[in-house]
Every structure is written in structure tokens, then in C-alpha cells.
Amino acid sequence: MVPLPMAISLAFALFVVSSAMDMSIIGYDxxxxxxxxxxxxxxxxxxxxxxxxxxxxxxxxxxxxxxxxxxxxxxxxxxxxxxxxxxxxxxxxxxxxxxxxxxxTNEEYRSGFAGAIPKRKFNNVRSNRYSPRHGDALPDFVDWRSKGAVAAVKTQGSCGASWAFSAIGAVEGINQIVTGELITLSEQQLVDCDTSNYGCDGGFITDAFDFIIKNGGIDTDKDYPYTGKDEKCDTSKKNRNVVSIDSYEYLLEESESALQKAVANQPISAGIDINSRDFMLYDSGIFSGLCGNLLLIFCFRGS
Incomplete structure (x- = not known):
């Protein structure tokens, strides 16, 4: 595929996945x-x-x-x-x-599927672009799936690569908004080639965006498919840059109005604490259970 020349700016709200333990069940005996x-x-x-x-x-x-x-x-x-x-x-x-x-058990779920965050690192790319302003008419509901900007649900399996899936989802969304074409992209390329993160042992969304920018783009998941485990970086596919971005930014902390305004304009990337037993056994509805000790911004609750 021919690389798409574009300048895309990503906005996202980052909630760091907490390692806080939900004491509802730790192990079974x-x-x-x-x-x-x-x-x-x-x-x-x-x-x-x-x-x-x-x-x-x-x-x-x-x-x-x-x-x-x-x-x-x-x-x-x-x-x-x-x-x-x-x-x-x-x-x-x-x-x-x-x-x-x-x-x-909840302990097994946390260790096998929640993913580890080995370091805490935030950059200073803050933005007030989505700060609420007088006269803003913000929608109560936006479904970017119906607008074609969200790909089908993907499964990370037992690889703690949620950071890669979150970053890729945001890039896929903004690319669709700009070009009108939804192209599914490669989480596996980030797992294998983004050495600033830790592959299946966890990572940061910001580092994933930084990798995509420095690499000049990201390949498709069809060309570089997901395996659910750490692999050697395929350098030939690493440089097949189908979609690129040139910047990203944080939303202002603790502002649900800013989040609402951002989501009205594009899909965003967000990390939430998935360690609780309720989240492990979630089936349907709007999740409003335990969110754990989130380290940045506020507790996000979604359907």
C-alpha cells in the first residue's frame, strides 16, 4: 500500500492502569x-x-x-x-x-491479562484546545462506531499489550476521520519494535505514539498480524508506513467537560484500571464499579 501523506494530531486522555489490588478475591482456597x-x-x-x-x-x-x-x-x-x-x-x-x-481467581486474571506498568512516565504535552468555553454545544452521546471510525473489537489475549491496542485504536480513528477510510493497524509492530515499552509486559500509550511518529508511521495488522506474544521485530515490515501521525496531546486533568468535548471531535485513547473482580466478570451494561487507584485525571466509566 502507498503511504498516506497526512498530518494528524491526536488528543487523548491518559489514565494509568493501576496495580492496586481489589481485595474482593486474591486467590482461591x-x-x-x-x-x-x-x-x-x-x-x-x-x-x-x-x-x-x-x-x-x-x-x-x-x-x-x-x-x-x-x-x-x-x-x-x-x-x-x-x-x-x-x-x-x-x-x-x-x-x-x-x-x-x-x-x-482475580489474582490470576490480574497477573495474566491486566498487563504490568513497569514505570511511571508522563510528558508535558498538555493542551487546553478542548477546554470548555462559553457557548459550547456539546452532544450528550457520540457513537464513533456508527461513523465508521472504530474497528471491530480486537482481543489481546494473555499478552499485556493493552497500551498498544489503545494507541492503535486512536490512530485508526483519527485516520478514518481525515481520510474517510478505516484501516486496521498493527499492534504487533508496537509490541515487537517499540523498545521504549515492554511488549507483553506492559507499556505506555505515549511511548507508542512517540514510536509511530519517530518511525514515520505504522503498518497494517494484515501485513504485520498480531500473535499475542513477544516476537523479534520484523524490520522489513517496520518501515512499511501506511498511516502516520505527527503529534498528540493530553487533555487537561480532572475535566469531564474537556473529555466530553474531545470525544465529540474524535475517538480518544484512554487507560483504565481493569483489575477488579467486577471488571473481570463484566458482561453487559454501563460499568460503574470499582475503578481502583487511578494515577492521573479521573475515573472513566464507559459501556
Missing amino acids: ATHMTTTDASASSWRTDNELNGMYESWLVKHGKSYNALGEKEKRFEIFKDNLRYIEEHNSGNHSYKLGLNKFADL
């Missing part, structure tokens, strides 16, 4: 069970629980090879199911469900 938990028959029958578990295993293609692992996962599954049903019986804006993480 017998001490986590309540008196009520000790007797499944007071809640659901053994046959019903076994049937739900077997159906869940089939749906998510799960199998376990280690001796006793299936039984261990079943106990965790039951604990999560009880938590889900207790939550869903309350008056909340979102529902929990038996998603693919339902056989994991």
Missing part, C-alpha cells in the same frame, strides 16, 4: 468460602452446577491437562458464579456473567 458456600445444595444442586460447568467448558473451548486441575477450576467457577448472581440480584447499571475468565 478454602478460606475464601463462606459458611453458605460450604454447601452447594443450599444454593444450586450438584447436578445443576456440573451441567453449567460442562456447558461453559464447551462454549469457551476449555480443557485441563494437569491432574486435579479441572476440579480446582470447578471450585473457582462456583465461587465466581455465586459472586455473579449476588451482584446481578442487586440494583446495578451493569451485569456480570460467566465469560471466559470465570475459571480464574
Whole structure:
């Protein structure tokens, strides 16, 4: 593909993923069970629980090879199911469900999927371009998916590359707004080639933007596909710059109005704390649960 000459400015609100631990469940053992938990028959029958578990295993293609692992996962599954049903019986804006993480403790989920942030680094690229001004008429709702600026949902798997997915999503969005064409781009190129970040061990969105700027652009995910693990940088594809940007900026901290104004103009990049048990088991609705100790700006809650 021929590189697209363009000067694109990205605006994003950065929320650093916190390593704060949600104490709702740290690991699974017998001490986590309540008196009520000790007797499944007071809640659901053994046959019903076994049937739900077997159906869940089939749906998510799960199998376990280690001796006793299936039984261990079943106990965790039951604990999560009880938590889900207790939550869903309350008056909340979102529902929990038996998603693919339902056989994991929250500690396992955090260590395997949340991604690590090995350093804290912020630059000084602040902007008041989206500061609220008198007379601003801001929409209450903007769906950039319906405008063709958001690609289909991508899955990072067990690689802690959320920083790369967030950065790429913002670049894809602003490129579509400028050119009218939605081109899906390569997270794997960032994982492999952006040495300022740490690949599957975590990273920063700003460093990803810096890499794209210094590299002169980024390749497509079709040409440089995602593998979900750290690979050697493919230098031949590294220089196939299909989409480029020339700048980015932070929104002003602690201003929901500035965020609202920015989102009215373009998709933005944001990081949130996904460590909580509610987020792990999220199924539907507008998430308004525990956001953890976010280190910058404010707690963002989205659907």
C-alpha cells in the first residue's frame, strides 16, 4: 500500500492502569468460602452446577491437562458464579456473567491479562484546545462506531499489550476521520519494535505514539498480524508506513467537560484500571464499579 501523506494530531486522555489490588478475591482456597458456600445444595444442586460447568467448558473451548486441575477450576467457577448472581440480584447499571475468565481467581486474571506498568512516565504535552468555553454545544452521546471510525473489537489475549491496542485504536480513528477510510493497524509492530515499552509486559500509550511518529508511521495488522506474544521485530515490515501521525496531546486533568468535548471531535485513547473482580466478570451494561487507584485525571466509566 502507498503511504498516506497526512498530518494528524491526536488528543487523548491518559489514565494509568493501576496495580492496586481489589481485595474482593486474591486467590482461591478454602478460606475464601463462606459458611453458605460450604454447601452447594443450599444454593444450586450438584447436578445443576456440573451441567453449567460442562456447558461453559464447551462454549469457551476449555480443557485441563494437569491432574486435579479441572476440579480446582470447578471450585473457582462456583465461587465466581455465586459472586455473579449476588451482584446481578442487586440494583446495578451493569451485569456480570460467566465469560471466559470465570475459571480464574482475580489474582490470576490480574497477573495474566491486566498487563504490568513497569514505570511511571508522563510528558508535558498538555493542551487546553478542548477546554470548555462559553457557548459550547456539546452532544450528550457520540457513537464513533456508527461513523465508521472504530474497528471491530480486537482481543489481546494473555499478552499485556493493552497500551498498544489503545494507541492503535486512536490512530485508526483519527485516520478514518481525515481520510474517510478505516484501516486496521498493527499492534504487533508496537509490541515487537517499540523498545521504549515492554511488549507483553506492559507499556505506555505515549511511548507508542512517540514510536509511530519517530518511525514515520505504522503498518497494517494484515501485513504485520498480531500473535499475542513477544516476537523479534520484523524490520522489513517496520518501515512499511501506511498511516502516520505527527503529534498528540493530553487533555487537561480532572475535566469531564474537556473529555466530553474531545470525544465529540474524535475517538480518544484512554487507560483504565481493569483489575477488579467486577471488571473481570463484566458482561453487559454501563460499568460503574470499582475503578481502583487511578494515577492521573479521573475515573472513566464507559459501556
